[in-house]
Amino acid sequence: MQRVEKVPEYWDVAKADLSVADSTLAEIIARNEEPALASKGDMFVTLVSSIVGQQISTIAARTVWSSFEDLVGDVRPKTVLSHSPEEFRSCGLSGRKAEYILGIAEAWQSGYADKNWNEMSDVEVMAALTGLRGVGDWTAEMILIFALLRPDVFPVGDIGVVRAVERLYAEGGSMSTEELLAKSQDWRPWRTVATWYLWRSIDPEPVQY
Numbered sequence: 001m002q003r004v005e006k007v008p009e010y011w012d013v014a015k016a017d018l019s020v021a022d023s024t025l026a027e028i029i030a031r032n033e034e035p036a037l038a039s040k041g042d043m044f045v046t047l048v049s050s051i052v053g054q055q056i057s058t059i060a061a062r063t064v065w066s067s068f069e070d071l072v073g074d075v076r077p078k079t080v081l082s083h084s085p086e087e088f089r090s091c092g093l094s095g096r097k098a099e100y101i102l103g104i105a106e107a108w109q110s111g112y113a114d115k116n117w118n119e120m121s122d123v124e125v126m127a128a129l130t131g132l133r134g135v136g137d138w139t140a141e142m143i144l145i146f147a148l149l150r151p152d153v154f155p156v157g158d159i160g161v162v163r164a165v166e167r168l169y170a171e172g173g174s175m176s177t178e179e180l181l182a183k184s185q186d187w188r189p190w191r192t193v194a195t196w197y198l199w200r201s202i203d204p205e206p207v208q209y
Contacts (some may be wrong), residue, residue: 044105
């Protein structure tokens, strides 16, 4: 099923604010105006896609996701649960990821689909999602960014973000979590937008979940 993607309403304002606040980000934004972050408008699809993308490159994740969609068709809990872990492994998924995806599909049929995610705070969303097997902080943060379009998410454990910040602001030197978080304060309340452009600074392929 074709899904209409939604761009955050705050995007242009955030880009302008960040460009004034940070000359380094201003250059990256100017070089990578399009595409913008967009939501597929389907939290289940984004969550499953995030599981697929855990700990692999953007290009590898797209290849696996394409095979997964070819197998499942319209990605819904019901269609996911109609397939076996063995079939998912044939798409390039690990056995563990296959189990996670099946578990998430079961959870979605058992009440998670009925949660009013848009009314929940970032902390509440994180707590609810990390209660699912296979969903850690990074995956939950991808949901906040790509499904819910929350404006001020900084995934400090994302290797792409870490590498970008270290390259751009520490001459490639290692930065601690505390230092990364301290630097991210410069980009509030638009850390999601800063994160998007930090990713673009190291990878020509836009990240999408």
